[in-house]
Amino acid sequence: MREHYDVLVVGAGPAGLAAAQAAASRGARVGLLDAQPRAGGQVWRHDVRLPAPRAARRAIDKLQGVEVLVRHSVVAAEPTALRVETPQDSRLLSFGALVLATGARELLLPFPGWTLPGVTGAGGLQALAKQGWPVAGKRVVIAGSGPLLLAAADTLRKHGAQVLGIFEQASADAVRSFAWQLRQWPARAWQAAGLRLRLAGVPYRFGSFVREAVGDDAVRGVEIETPRGVQHVECDLLAAGYGLVPNTELASLLGCALDDADTHPRVQVDSLLRTSVANVHAAGESCGIGGLAVARIEGAMAGLMAIGDTAAASAWMPQRDRERRFDALLARHFTLDPRLRTLADDQTPVCRCEDVRLGALAGFGDARAAKLATRCGMGACQGRICGAALAELGRFPRGAARPPVFPARLATLAGLATLPSDAYRGS
Amino acid sequence: MNGTAATFDLIVVGAGIVGASCADAASAEGMRVAIVEPGPIGGGATAAAMGHLVAMDDDPAELALAHYSLRLWEAFVDLKEAEFSRCGTLWVARNDNELAAAGQRIARLGAAGIDARLVDAAALYELEPELVPGLAGGMLVPREAVVYPPRVANHLVQRAQSRGARLYAGRRAQSLQRGGVLLDDGTRLSGPVLVATGCALPALLPMLPMRARKGHLVITDRYPGLIRHQLLELGYADSAHGDADSSVAFNVQPRPTGQILIGSSREFHANDAGVSPSMVQRMLERSFTFVPRLRELQALRIWTGFRPTTPDGRPYLGAVPGAVDQWVAAGHEGLGVTTAPGSAKLMLDLIQGRRAAIDPAPYSPQRMAA
Ligand SMILES: Cc1cc2nc3c(=O)[nH]c(=O)nc-3n(C[C@H](O)[C@H](O)[C@H](O)COP(=O)(O)OP(=O)(O)OC[C@H]3O[C@@H](n4cnc5c(N)ncnc54)[C@H](O)[C@@H]3O)c2cc1C
Ligand SMILES: Cc1cc2nc3c(=O)[nH]c(=O)nc-3n(C[C@H](O)[C@H](O)[C@H](O)COP(=O)(O)OP(=O)(O)OC[C@H]3O[C@@H](n4cnc5c(N)ncnc54)[C@H](O)[C@@H]3O)c2cc1C
Numbered sequence: 001m002r003e004h005y006d007v008l009v010v011g012a013g014p015a016g017l018a019a020a021q022a023a024a025s026r027g028a029r030v031g032l033l034d035a036q037p038r039a040g041g042q043v044w045r046h047d048v049r050l051p052a053p054r055a056a057r058r059a060i061d062k063l064q065g066v067e068v069l070v071r072h073s074v075v076a077a078e079p080t081a082l083r084v085e086t087p088q089d090s091r092l093l094s095f096g097a098l099v100l101a102t103g104a105r106e107l108l109l110p111f112p113g114w115t116l117p118g119v120t121g122a123g124g125l126q127a128l129a130k131q132g133w134p135v136a137g138k139r140v141v142i143a144g145s146g147p148l149l150l151a152a153a154d155t156l157r158k159h160g161a162q163v164l165g166i167f168e169q170a171s172a173d174a175v176r177s178f179a180w181q182l183r184q185w186p187a188r189a190w191q192a193a194g195l196r197l198r199l200a201g202v203p204y205r206f207g208s209f210v211r212e213a214v215g216d217d218a219v220r221g222v223e224i225e226t227p228r229g230v231q232h233v234e235c236d237l238l239a240a241g242y243g244l245v246p247n248t249e250l251a252s253l254l255g256c257a258l259d260d261a262d263t264h265p266r267v268q269v270d271s272l273l274r275t276s277v278a279n280v281h282a283a284g285e286s287c288g289i290g291g292l293a294v295a296r297i298e299g300a301m302a303g304l305m306a307i308g309d310t311a312a313a314s315a316w317m318p319q320r321d322r323e324r325r326f327d328a329l330l331a332r333h334f335t336l337d338p339r340l341r342t343l344a345d346d347q348t349p350v351c352r353c354e355d356v357r358l359g360a361l362a363g364f365g366d367a368r369a370a371k372l373a374t375r376c377g378m379g380a381c382q383g384r385i386c387g388a389a390l391a392e393l394g395r396f397p398r399g400a401a402r403p404p405v406f407p408a409r410l411a412t413l414a415g416l417a418t419l420p421s422d423a424y425r426g427s
Numbered sequence: 428m429n430g431t432a433a434t435f436d437l438i439v440v441g442a443g444i445v446g447a448s449c450a451d452a453a454s455a456e457g458m459r460v461a462i463v464e465p466g467p468i469g470g471g472a473t474a475a476a477m478g479h480l481v482a483m484d485d486d487p488a489e490l491a492l493a494h495y496s497l498r499l500w501e502a503f504v505d506l507k508e509a510e511f512s513r514c515g516t517l518w519v520a521r522n523d524n525e526l527a528a529a530g531q532r533i534a535r536l537g538a539a540g541i542d543a544r545l546v547d548a549a550a551l552y553e554l555e556p557e558l559v560p561g562l563a564g565g566m567l568v569p570r571e572a573v574v575y576p577p578r579v580a581n582h583l584v585q586r587a588q589s590r591g592a593r594l595y596a597g598r599r600a601q602s603l604q605r606g607g608v609l610l611d612d613g614t615r616l617s618g619p620v621l622v623a624t625g626c627a628l629p630a631l632l633p634m635l636p637m638r639a640r641k642g643h644l645v646i647t648d649r650y651p652g653l654i655r656h657q658l659l660e661l662g663y664a665d666s667a668h669g670d671a672d673s674s675v676a677f678n679v680q681p682r683p684t685g686q687i688l689i690g691s692s693r694e695f696h697a698n699d700a701g702v703s704p705s706m707v708q709r710m711l712e713r714s715f716t717f718v719p720r721l722r723e724l725q726a727l728r729i730w731t732g733f734r735p736t737t738p739d740g741r742p743y744l745g746a747v748p749g750a751v752d753q754w755v756a757a758g759h760e761g762l763g764v765t766t767a768p769g770s771a772k773l774m775l776d777l778i779q780g781r782r783a784a785i786d787p788a789p790y791s792p793q794r795m796a797a
Contacts, residue, residue: 078704369467372474372577380648380727403702403729407648410689411722413704414711418723 005031005067007306008082008095010074010250013041014292015284016101017059018299023099023306024065031093032066033084035073035406039063041103042123043151043292048132050158059296075408077254083404083412090412097279097306100251100267101299104244104285106148107264109389110350110358111343113213113222114240122241126152129159136160141222141233143167143210144241145334147291150195152239153202164235165203167224169242169337172206178333185326187293211343213238225339242336244289245388249401254280262331263391265398271321272313273302281305289330294323341393351386353379361390367399380407433593435461435618437778438608440600440631443473444576444764445756446623447583448771450592453621456775460592461616462584463608465599469580472625472763475732477644477680477688478574479657480765481516484535488741488789493762494539495785496769503574508582510575512683517546517554517656518566518663519677519717525661529566532661536568543568557653557720566661573657573680576764600624603631603753619752621774625735628743628757635743635795637758639733641697643706644690648725651685660717672696675710677717687724689714693734693761702729734760741790742766744773748796754778755792 007023009016012034020032032039038046044056052060069084072091076083081094106121113119120128122144129135140161142153145168153163168175182189196204208226213219221234246266248258257276258265267282269275275282283298285291297320304313344350346359354375364370367377367387376390377383377399387398404413411418435458439450442464454460467474480500482493503509520526529545536543546565552558554567588594599611600622607617622631626639660677678690692710697703707729715722737743737758747753756774759766769785776783 076702076704083704366467368470372467372470373581378728380725382728404726407725407727409722410645410647410711410724410726411715413645413726413729414708414715414722415704416712416715416722 002081002092002094004094005029006096007031007099007303008033008093009099009101009303010082011041011101011103011284011286012036012039012068012070013101013103013284013295014043014059015103015295015299015302016041016099017063018296019099019101019283019303019306020066021059021063022300022303024063026307026309027065028307030066031069032063033069033072033074033082033093035071037071039068039070042127045127045130047130047155073406073408074250075404075406075412077250077403083415085408085412089417090409090415092415098254098281099299099302099306100256100275100280100282100286101284101295101302102247102250102286104246104289105384106241107243107245107388107392108240108385109242109340109343109392110348111210111212112345112348113215113219115349115352116213116215116219117217118215118219118236119213119238119240122149122152122239124241125237125239126155129156129161135237137162138236139164139234140237140239141165141167141210141235142239143208143222143224144243145169145336146241146243146330147192148241148244150192150199152241154195154198156239157199157202161237163202164233165205166199167205167208167210169209169340170206170334174333175206178329181329185293185323188291188326209337209340210238210240242340242392243334244285246286246288248286249382249384249405251275251280251282251286252401253403253405256280256282260397264388271317272305272310273298274305288324288327290324290327294320294326297323336392344393350389351376351379351383353381356386361395364396366396370396371399432607432615432617433461435459435593435616437461438463438616438618438620440608440620440622441471441624441627441757442468442580442584443471443623443625444469444580444767445625445759445770446621447580447587448767449621449623449756449774450587451583452771452775453778454587454590454592456779460587461595461618462587462592463595463598463600463610463616465597465611467577468584469577472732472734473580474577475642475644475730476576476764477678477690478576478764479516479680480572480574481657481762482536482539482541482568482571482765483762484532484539486740488786489762489766490535490539491785492766492769492773492790494541495772496766497541497571499768499772500572500574503579506582508575508578510578510683511572512574513570513572514681515656516568516571516659517551518568518659518661519551519558520563520565520661522563526563526565529564529661533566541568542570555655555658557718558658559717559719567656571657573682574764600631606752619754619778621754621756621778622747623756625757625763626733628735628755632747632755634748635755635792636738638695638736639698640736640760641692641694641731641733642690642761643692643702643710643729643731644688645707645711645726645729646682647687647689648727649685650687650724653720654679654681654687654718656681658717673706675706675713677713679714679718679721686727687721689721691761700731702731735763736760739794742770743792743795744770744790745777745787745792748793
């Protein structure tokens with residue numbers, strides 16, 4: 001089954017929603033795909049208990065003339081078509097133009113105890129809470145780096161968790177300077193102030209990071225390195241995230257060039273969000289970590305580009321450039337403390353899927369050689385977690401992406417529904 | 428720049444499973460060995476392979492080499508790095524014709540000393556309950572096994588190094604020269620050279636024709652016990668060795684991890700390493716007709732590789748025609764993992780001027796000089 005769309009947008013976060021809306025505004029047939037059961041992406045992820053923010057409701061509800069295809073996971077790419085898995089089916093959707101708005105994921109770093117049950121990412125625990133995973137009454141330590149820690153703390157508190165503290169690895173000076181410079185982006189400054197206000201009473205500590213999570217069958221406490229020495233905190237959950245890394249796998253399977261000047265590659269785009277492949281555009285956090293505002297602007301631009309309206313897209317350029325300047329501010333102030341790279345020891349697992357410990361990787365200078373010899377990165381996550389972590393630790397850059405983008409049923413890859421019409425199994 | 432070249436008793440060019448086996452065998456005889464490899468050890472065809480240790484009986488010469496090699500593989504049974512798993516091979520017959528043909532294959536394998544048994548339909552489903560109903564039976568080769576080839580290659584190189592072999596890692600042999608080889612960084616190594624560069628052979632030895640035959644493989648998540656034997660269709664040999672431009676065959680393997688590895692496809696004239704969705708589709712459809720349950724399983728990864736293929740399907744094992752102190756071991760197509768240990772022994776016998784355990788004549792590169 002091959003179906004054609006003038007424009008396909010992958011990812012229904014803020015960037016994808018804006019792109020789809022812009023592209024559909026002139027009557028093009030637009031499909032908006034997301035693997036998740038609801039539109040919204042990371043920041044506007046559906047919350048089972050709390051109402052969506054007004055901006056999210058507006059962006060999602062005002063979609064007009066867009067076919068919203070949720071539970072549509074893009075698993076492989078052909079030059080002008082995407083292989084998509086739905087809960088039962090395999091679909092091949094061809095496109096005239098494509099917008100990649102695949103967002104970002106959390107950077108997790110290995111430290112002793114990081115694979116204990118009860119240890120998650122910061123955004124990861126936030127997402128679980130929104131999906132209804134019970135956190136009420138749980139004592140939570142939030143650690144890592146970046147503004148996402150505050151957003152996670154806010155969500156967790158709204159779901160009844162007891163947030164014992166937010167431990168930011170960046171120094172107090174760095175965070176103060178960041179807050180000061182945020183004045184240049186009043187909307188962001190306002191948002192941040194609101195968060196801080198809601199989190200009044202939750203300790204927010206700087207220059208502090210988790211050295212170790214302790215517990216036998218699950219995390220029971222954490223050892224925190226602070227400017228005033230090591231502190232032990234008993235807790236039920238540890239949510240630790242060290243920032244975000246762009247999702248570039250689909251772009252790379254499509255042949256789009258990646259910008260790998262930094263530790264973590266991002267999709268390379270020009271000032272009008274064109275990738276190196278004709279008719280393929282990219283927007284939002286897959287092109288660099290900059291947050292909500294830039295995702296929405298870039299989404300609108302990329303949607304306009306996808307229907308060939310270069311003039312209208314160009315009008316957004318000054319605003320986009322302004323917002324993108326925030327990226328550098330964020331990166332500069334939340335640079336990771338080099339000590340974080342030394343926490344994992346030889347016995348610390350790095351590849352959870354294949355249970356490979358850091359010590360096994362001694363002597364390997366590239367991801368592929370290490371993978372062939374140790375299975376590191378061969379598992380279900382395709383090296384998304386350990387690959388980014390090892391790059392951050394300065395071992396080697398991540399290996400090349402291989403299809404499928406996400407694990408997919410064999411039937412999907414064969415272009416078939418999971419169950420044939422004449423079901424072969426009685427039950 | 429390079430005053431005097433380092434001198435060796437044997438310079439092995441290429442550290443796939445074949446070169447690694449040769450380096451290991453040579454160092455075991457006390458030779459001073461150099462190994463030249465530009466990429467990861469075993470990172471060529473060896474990394475792409477299924478790692479099925481299997482005897483094919485359609486060519487008596489290949490059968491002799493495979494049988495010889497399978498005996499040598501027994502030394503790896505307990506080696507952790509080999510991930511040796513004696514799952515056996517179960518060849519599946521769709522109908523009575525194929526089952527009858529299996530009878531002849533059993534006789535040929537038996538004559539070569541390989542235990543193979545006829546399996547009726549009832550026994551077939553007992554061995555593999557997930558096979559589609561309606562098959563006629565099959566042929567079981569119980570002692571065949573699977574290994575993890577790149578780690579074996581790595582182990583062999585390390586073993587050679589522990590005996591003093593010198594690894595020129597990240598270096599490519601640029602050209603063969605009288606009495607040695609020139610590396611891409613200008614280093615000159617002197618001594619007899621053994622070229623084991625697989626598909627890349629023509630770059631160094633253009634007179635020995637070699638084609639790359641592309642293959643795709645798909646690996647799944649873990650489903651321990653779902654499939655217990657390496658499964659192939661008895662019609663395999665026809666599709667695998669026919670000269671058709673592209674073909675697929677049912678070829679499914681249980682990894683010791685519980686993962687399932689699904690092959691196989693064969694294509695000439697496909698030179699880029701990209702995954703071809705249509706080949707994957709054909710290959711998977713073929714596998715579903717034998718094991719319908721596969722449809723539901725989660726695929727983790729698809730990759731491709733290139734089999735080094737000679738015009739007559741036999742590897743080149745022997746002296747380079749018209750050259751002095753130049754040897755070649757390459758062109759093992761889809762059986763190079765299986766036949767690497769025997770190939771290495773044979774090469775060492777030839778290099779040392781000993782009588783070989785099997786007749787080397789069918790593999791002589793001389794056949795191309797005629
Ligand atoms: C875990 C997490 C939590 C976050 N929480 C917050 C927060 O609370 N507040 C905040 O301001 N920022 C948060 N962020 C930052 C957030 O990424 C940005 O603010 C913003 O959501 C980026 O928008 P985007 O449209 O670029 O990407 P995203 O919002 O990340 O949307 C990308 C979408 O693409 C989909 N997708 C990706 N690949 C495929 C595929 N192959 N097939 C189908 N669908 C695909 C994903 O399912 C996702 O819905 C969070 C980030 C992460 C990783
Ligand atoms: C999809 C697939 C499945 C397979 N399944 C099986 C199976 O189940 N069982 C089986 O027995 N066989 C199988 N094979 C076949 C097997 O993989 C090959 O026959 C075998 O790996 C060949 O080994 P090799 O060492 O000759 O080649 P390679 O592994 O390709 O090694 C050649 C090496 O030479 C190096 N090289 C190249 N040029 C130079 C140079 N100028 N200087 C120095 N080094 C150089 C390369 O970097 C490479 O590492 C399969 C092959 C494929 C593609």
